[in-house]
Amino acid sequence: MSDRAFVAWQKLALGCAILEPGSSAKLKTGDWKSLAPKLDEEKCIKCGKCFTYCPEFCYSEDKNGFFRADLSYCKGCGICANECPTEAISMGKEEK
Amino acid sequence: MGKRVGIEVSLAVAEAVKLCDVDVVSAYPITPQTHIVEELSHYVANGDLDAAFIPVESEHSAMSAAVGSSATGARTYTATSAQGLALMHEIMFIAPSMRLPIVMTIANRSLSGPISIWNDHSDIMAERDTGWIQIFCENGQESFDLTICAFRIAEDKRVLLPVGVNMDGFILTHMIEPIEFMDKAEVKAFLPDYKPQLTLNPKKPVSMGPVGVPEVYMEAKKQYEQALWDSKDVVKEVLAAWGKHTGRKYAMVECNGKKKAKTVFVTMGSLGETAMTAVDNLIAAKQDVGQVRLRLWRPFPKEEMKKALKDAAKVVVIDRALSPGGVCGPVATEIKSLFYGDKNAPKIYNIVAGLGGRDVSVKDFEEMYALAKGGKIKDDYVIWGVKSNA
Ligand code: SF4
Ligand code: SF4
Numbered sequence: 017m018s019d020r021a022f023v024a025w026q027k028l029a030l031g032c033a034i035l036e037p038g039s040s041a042k043l044k045t046g047d048w049k050s051l052a053p054k055l056d057e058e059k060c061i062k063c064g065k066c067f068t069y070c071p072e073f074c075y076s077e078d079k080n081g082f083f084r085a086d087l088s089y090c091k092g093c094g095i096c097a098n099e100c101p102t103e104a105i106s107m108g109k110e111e112k
Numbered sequence: 113m114g115k116r117v118g119i120e121v122s123l124a125v126a127e128a129v130k131l132c133d134v135d136v137v138s139a140y141p142i143t144p145q146t147h148i149v150e151e152l153s154h155y156v157a158n159g160d161l162d163a164a165f166i167p168v169e170s171e172h173s174a175m176s177a178a179v180g181s182s183a184t185g186a187r188t189y190t191a192t193s194a195q196g197l198a199l200m201h202e203i204m205f206i207a208p209s210m211r212l213p214i215v216m217t218i219a220n221r222s223l224s225g226p227i228s229i230w231n232d233h234s235d236i237m238a239e240r241d242t243g244w245i246q247i248f249c250e251n252g253q254e255s256f257d258l259t260i261c262a263f264r265i266a267e268d269k270r271v272l273l274p275v276g277v278n279m280d281g282f283i284l285t286h287m288i289e290p291i292e293f294m295d296k297a298e299v300k301a302f303l304p305d306y307k308p309q310l311t312l313n314p315k316k317p318v319s320m321g322p323v324g325v326p327e328v329y330m331e332a333k334k335q336y337e338q339a340l341w342d343s344k345d346v347v348k349e350v351l352a353a354w355g356k357h358t359g360r361k362y363a364m365v366e367c368n369g370k371k372k373a374k375t376v377f378v379t380m381g382s383l384g385e386t387a388m389t390a391v392d393n394l395i396a397a398k399q400d401v402g403q404v405r406l407r408l409w410r411p412f413p414k415e416e417m418k419k420a421l422k423d424a425a426k427v428v429v430i431d432r433a434l435s436p437g438g439v440c441g442p443v444a445t446e447i448k449s450l451f452y453g454d455k456n457a458p459k460i461y462n463i464v465a466g467l468g469g470r471d472v473s474v475k476d477f478e479e480m481y482a483l484a485k486g487g488k489i490k491d492d493y494v495i496w497g498v499k500s501n502a
Contacts, residue, residue: 025331025338030272030309031211032332034319 045072049092052110053085059104066096066105114293121252121284124291125191125217126151128259130161131299132215135186138166138177142196143229144281145219149191171196175203182212183320185308187263190214193281194221194228194235201239207274208243208336210321213266213306214274216244217259220381220432221281222468230469231281233381233432236409237442243336245275245343246410250384252289255279257360258407260299264350267306271343273336278409280382282469294358302357344411364408365416370395372423373402375484376458379430380406380443383465383472387430390477401481406443418450424458428484430472431464431493440493461489465496472496 029035053066060082067075067083071093074085085096087110097105119127126148129137137156139149155161166181168174174190182188192200197218207214222232236246245265249255255277262275279285310318324332347364355361369376369391379387384405394401404420406413421427431441439445444462451457461484466472476496483489 020327021331022327023331025334028328028331028335029318031209031320032322032324032328032335033210033310034322035310037317037319 044088046074046088046090046092049087049090049110051092051094051107052087052090053094053096053105054108054111055082055084056104056106057082059102061102061104063101065099065101069095069099071095114295114298116290116292118288118290120147120286120288121255121279121291122147122219122286123151124252124256124289124293125259125279126155127293128256129189129215130155131294131296132187132189132260132263132303133296133300134161134163134189136164136166136178136181136188137190138168138174138181138188139190140168140171140174140192140196142171142193144221144231144285145191145193145196145217147285148217148219152189171199172203175200175207178214178216179203179207179210179212182207182214183210183312185306185311185313187267187306188212188214189216191217191219193219194223197235197239198223201242204239204242204244206321208340209332211272211309211336211339212274213263213272215259215262215266216274216276217255218276218278219281219285220278226468228468229281231283231432232467232469233278234434234467236276236278237433237435239276240410240442243273243340244410245271245273245340245347246408247275247277248381248407248409249277249279249284250382250405250407252284252287252291253360254362255284256291256293257354257358257362260294260303261350261354263306264303264353265343265347267304268343268346268350269307269309271339271346272309273339273343278381283382292358292360298357302353340411344408344413347408362407363416364406364413365420366405366407367402367420368405369402370400371402374400374424375426375428375481376401376421376424377403377428377430377477377480378406378421378443378447379403380409381432383430383432386472386474387477390474390481393474394478394481399481399485409443412446414450417447421447421451421458422456426461426484427458428461428463428480430480431462432466434464434467434495444493459487462493463489463496464493467495470497
């Protein structure tokens with residue numbers, strides 16, 4: 017029998033609870049997208065709509081005021097690109 | 113020792129819950145459970161019980177609120193019946209998986225349809241595999257006593273699982289019986305404060321009830337199923353402690369009638385008392401008959417049940433629920449599988465009786481005995497007393 021489990025049942029916390037706050041950040045959920053957002057800094061007006069609308073909370077503001085998506089959590093839904101008022105975000109193949 | 117009072121059993125159960133000093137009651141009224149939660153809401157309104165009473169909009173919410181409340185570390189109680197229990201079904205699985213020691217009274221009532229408010233065990237049998245500890249009471253005193261025991265069992269560090277206390281709807285809930293009460297100090301001496309292991313507390317954040325991906329789900333299930341099996345020892349301990357504390361002794365499996373009797377009835381719930389009278393009558397008529405009463409349905413006390421039945425030649429298992437299209441009724445299924453492959457297995461008969469509030473009398477048990485003794489029961493199970501033209 018191959019071992020398909022993460023951990024022995026005796027080692028699970030009571031009721032399968034998660035005891036470490038924020039540990040879900042360790043789980044990279046963005047490995048199944050087919051398209052990724054790409055920012056055109058020329059067009060961006062730094063309004064933050066992409067940050068507000070992204071359902072995966074991928075965006076954060078960098079020191080220059082641009083909003084950058086952390087693609088390791090991006091599912092490629094394109095909401096950010098749709099909501100951007102200046103079409104500064106385009107959806108395309110992820111650049112590795 | 114407490115006072116002996118003639119009282120409706122539902123009110124005695126409410127008193128037991130009050131004596132356990134619960135923090136939260138979340139409930140929706142449904143016949144025949146209503147008097148229990150109605151009485152509890154009076155206690156809260158009058159200031160006799162310092163608890164939050166959550167008058168929810170449905171049983172799905174009653175159980176959901178109970179889960180949330182118990183997760184904060186509050187001692188939590190609810191009660192329901194039949195369709196109400198069915199509406200809780202989805203959340204019934206959540207409580208044991210989150211290891212929440214909720215106590216719930218189930219005033220057993222048949223599930224519709226046809227629409228029925230009367231008693232049988234179809235409601236709880238549909239919840240059999242939810243992972244709850246399931247106890248059956250035979251009379252009013254037991255309902256009072258086992259309600260208090262249920263909190264101690266549920267909250268034990270080795271258990272931390274919800275407990276369902278089953279009492280037959282109307283037959284027990286609406287009966288006036290002499291019940292020996294206890295005072296608060298006596299209950300406090302028996303029932304320690306609940307010390308939760310994990311709680312929803314912003315100072316020490318935990319995520320309870322997260323998703324169980326395929327790499328975790330089976331281990332999570334195994335964890336609480338093991339706790340359910342391990343709870344058997346705790347049930348035994350708590351019942352023994354209760355016996356010492358009050359002088360009223362209960363076991364998970366109890367025998368009466370002739371020792372090593374040839375023919376033995378197995379009952380669960382209030383029918384045990386009717387069967388007991390029948391067994392007394394039959395013994396007076398020089399019959400070799402006994403009775404085994406099953407008080408703990410989950411976890412199933414395998415060893416105890418097998419020991420209780422090992423000398424019997426014929427076993428008559430009474431089920432108060434039908435498993436349509438199944439091999440036999442739920443209790444008989446367990447007992448037959450207990451003896452599977454055993455060369456000395458008794459002949460096991462199954463009688464499904466008392467559905468939807470149909471009376472089962474002492475005379476019925478005497479007739480069942482005669483049929484079993486004569487080897488006249490041929491089918492896998494018999495639906496007792498069903499009127500037929502054939
Ligand atoms: S594509 Fe969707 S998930 Fe990815 S950054 Fe844009 S809004 Fe977020
Ligand atoms: S929504 Fe468009 S314009 Fe606004 S911050 Fe994001 S990328 Fe820039």
